[in-house]
Amino acid sequence: MRTFLKVQATSLMASGIDFLTTILCVSLWHFWYLSASITGAIGGGLVSFIVSKKWTFAESRQPVASQFSRFVLVWLGNAGANATGLFVTTHFLGVQYLLAKTAVAILVGVTYNYFLQKDFVFTMS
Numbered sequence: 001m002r003t004f005l006k007v008q009a010t011s012l013m014a015s016g017i018d019f020l021t022t023i024l025c026v027s028l029w030h031f032w033y034l035s036a037s038i039t040g041a042i043g044g045g046l047v048s049f050i051v052s053k054k055w056t057f058a059e060s061r062q063p064v065a066s067q068f069s070r071f072v073l074v075w076l077g078n079a080g081a082n083a084t085g086l087f088v089t090t091h092f093l094g095v096q097y098l099l100a101k102t103a104v105a106i107l108v109g110v111t112y113n114y115f116l117q118k119d120f121v122f123t124m125s
Contacts, residue, residue, distance in 0.1 A: 006056040007117060011109050013051055018044030033097040037086055045075045057122035070121045081108045
């Protein structure tokens with residue numbers, strides 16, 4: 001349970017960077033919401049890896065390069081799931097992009113990210 005809570009706290013930090021970047025890109029620089037979301041996801045992903053490596057899964061003694069390569073694979077799936085979910089909910093369901101981004105991020109975070117981060121990226125073996 002402790003690991004689950006640490007993963008969720010890390011996810012909140014990374015999501016904060018993701019959402020802030022997305023909002024700034026849309027509001028200040030007039031990015032299309034989908035490209036802004038991908039830009040935000042990159043920033044959030046970097047924060048997620050750093051915090052996970054240093055705090056969430058600090059006990060893991062695997063080489064950083066192998067963890068990072070596995071993280072990138074998981075992150076690509078995460079980014080794809082988030083972008084697809086965001087597009088579907090905004091384009092086909094007419095949901096406002098920030099509300100859609102929030103709902104999709106929560107769904108992907110607790111179903112996809114947690115298990116792959118714990119069991120694949122930062123394995124404790």
